[in-house]
Amino acid sequence: MHAPFTMGPALLFCPADRPERFGKAADRSDAVILDFEDAVAPGDKPGARDAVLEQLGAGGLDPERTIVRVNPVGTRDFELDLQALERTPYRTVMLAKAESAEQLRALAGYSVIALCETAAGIVNASAIAAEPNTVGMMWGAEDLLASLGGLSSRNDDGGYRAVALHARSTVLLAAKAAGKEAIDSVYVNIPDLAGLLAESADAVASGFGAKACIHPNQVAVVREAYSPAPEAVAQAEELLQAAVAAGSGVFQFKGKMIDGPVLKHAEATLRRAGRPAR
Template sequence: MPRRSVMFTPGDRPEMLRKAPSAGADVIVFDLEDAVAPDSKAEAREEVREVLADPDFAPDCEVCVRVNPTGITADDDLRGVLGNGDQARDAAETLDSVMLPKTEDPADAETLADLLDERDAEVPILALVETAGGILSAENIAEVPEVDALVFGAEDLAADLGATRTDEGTEVLHAREHVVLSASAGGVDAIDTVYTDIEDTEGLREETAFAIELGYDGKMAIHPAQVAPINESFTPAPERVEWAEKILDAKEAADAEGRGVFRVDGEMIDAPLIAQAERVLEYAEAAGEN
């Protein structure tokens, strides 16, 4: 399933956790890191576990938990959410993925994978790269088998670099491009950074369109109101869907004839364009357009 929109919800707000699926995001992230004050971490773990274990909580989207950076706190997070007991076991069945913030190198992701394995939680890792070290190691991080996506964090990166954030984003553009290249090389999803002005819908649409041009598969959201504009931006236009359907129909005929290259409306079609067509239809299906 595509990860067009990845929406964060504070882990210590149970009423918001339960309402999160109604926003329509492809991925909802129960946040135990930045959105939760240090003194509230233990309470947040309990709240997240209770919501995940509730049999009435059955969202039609990917459910992710953002733990704290690898180390003692991340272990505490997993123990709190996926510890012993029937409730924790039920929570584990609802959990679809785990996000690791401030992933600096492959060892960080491997450590989290080991912690998940200790708790028999076979879920993928979304590795958030948001430091200079993480950006430079992005390609190697993407090669860790348990990593299923690279997530670009521009705000933390700018703070790490001492850079000044601008509307144009040129100060993080190289890193933004490096992440999507690394994700593509590793065969994992690339999720773009947040847009911090929740009232600027037009600006969000423009930045999401640019992320799509760069090759990103989805974008993070920090408010439910951002989900629809992001999803709409990733929804292929009808003519694009028609193009993809023609290509895959022609591919089926070409396969039957043993041809690897074929022509559609005067355009020569090979493996890269076939992959593009498949991606277009996947996103159209997610949007209910096909």
């Protein structure tokens, strides 16, 4: 049985061929994703694996806060990635371009975040999420649109196209239906921190447990979105105290009818604040 995924909320990608950045990325984020896939040029992948192994000699990173993104199943690089991983203490893996439940079985013994970023991956998201070693689900916008023959995941106003929103919702629903965590895709417009904050706030409100980042400057913004305001925490505590006092399933509070789902929203707010719920 794999432990629930608890890293987050800000997960920071770091190219695995840049060992001088490993420690900085870990220090600046809630968890670092050492990337063997898209962030590393094909000719540099052997050096990336060597860099991760050599870094272990200096103490390595905390395995509880480290994820390794491997290349897609069926590629030679995937096999070489696994050979390298076996020599490390890192046991949380992000599988790039996950497309079927069977692929997850190639990572038996690892806790896997399935990155669904192709049409097949989105269509099979529920089956992938149901695999026992899947601990989290993430979606990827740009690779998805590329797999569809599209041009861009976003409209001119910066918002996602309908097909991207469908994929985002599909992965979120599949993850939560299987009791797994959901991770929102990266925000590629690095200077647009306001846009990142708005998208991160939507991720929180929608139920994503974490968001991936591609630059250290994005981490604080994601954390801000996931950290409830003091007034929201106070309101949640007051509401839950009122629920205890009411002692019934449905009650009135400040002119509003309160039932189970509203109380769960309040409990989620307290969890994000690091406080125990009722």
